[in-house]
Amino acid sequence: xxxxxxxxxxxxxxRPQGRGLDPHVFDPLREWDxxxxxxxxKATPFPVALCHFIGLPERVIAENGGxxxxxxxxxxxxxxxxxxAVARGYEDAGYDLGWDGLDTINRWRETELxxxxxxxxxxxxxxxxxxxxxVVDTGYAYHVTDTERSKGRALEGIAADLEIELDxxxxxxxxxxxxxxxxxxxxxxxxxxxxxxxxxAADEVLDGAHADGTLAVLARVG
Numbered sequence: 001x002x003x004x005x006x007x008x009x010x011x012x013x014x015r016p017q018g019r020g021l022d023p024h025v026f027d028p029l030r031e032w033d034x035x036x037x038x039x040x041x042k043a044t045p046f047p048v049a050l051c052h053f054i055g056l057p058e059r060v061i062a063e064n065g066g067x068x069x070x071x072x073x074x075x076x077x078x079x080x081x082x083x084x085a086v087a088r089g090y091e092d093a094g095y096d097l098g099w100d101g102l103d104t105i106n107r108w109r110e111t112e113l114x115x116x117x118x119x120x121x122x123x124x125x126x127x128x129x130x131x132x133x134x135v136v137d138t139g140y141a142y143h144v145t146d147t148e149r150s151k152g153r154a155l156e157g158i159a160a161d162l163e164i165e166l167d168x169x170x171x172x173x174x175x176x177x178x179x180x181x182x183x184x185x186x187x188x189x190x191x192x193x194x195x196x197x198x199x200x201a202a203d204e205v206l207d208g209a210h211a212d213g214t215l216a217v218l219a220r221v222g
Contacts, residue, residue, distance in 0.1 A: 011174035022211030065154035066111030152180025
């Protein structure tokens with residue numbers, strides 16, 4: 001039986017060195033004979049648009065679990081007020097969020113804020129702790145978010161909405177924000193470029209990196 005898929009985007013469906021999505025994943029995902037959920041740290045419009053471009057139903061976990069979307073339901077868990085307070089404290093300390101020009105990384109976020117990974121981490125974590133928040137390093141950004149929020153927790157809700165069993169799901173990812181997903185599904189795979197936390201949590205670390213690793217799993221379990 002074809003399993004439901006829970007897929008990270010950055011580092012998992014992309015080419016190396018941040019060179020955008022690998023289009024080789026489009027056909028296998030569009031033809032997948034089970035629900036596909038895109039689970040990402042990105043703001044909601046990005047994965048929703050990706051669903052449209054691939055030709056998938058809108059099944060999305062965004063903002064590391066802060067927002068979920070199914071075809072007929074949008075759920076926002078919390079607000080970004082605390083994250084904005086951390087951002088103000090970070091700027092008062094002499095730093096900024098690090099995004100040049102128009103900040104489309106954060107423009108549509110509802111529950112968290114993202115800081116460019118070139119920015120100093122230690123003061124950001126210290127200020128976040130003062131506000132009872134956490135910083136999640138996805139490799140592509142530092143996400144200031146609630147300590148109880150995660151992709152895995154959001155997956156529990158979206159699985160109930162889609163009437164799928166978590167132990168039947170396959171998850172693929174590359175970062176510490178995928179660990180909570182790996183802990184809840186039946187089988188989990190970390191692509192070869194995954195960070196240490198994801199590699200330790202996955203059932204299997206793949207030989208292939210980025211989308212190549214994901215494509216290898218799709219061919220095996222589909």
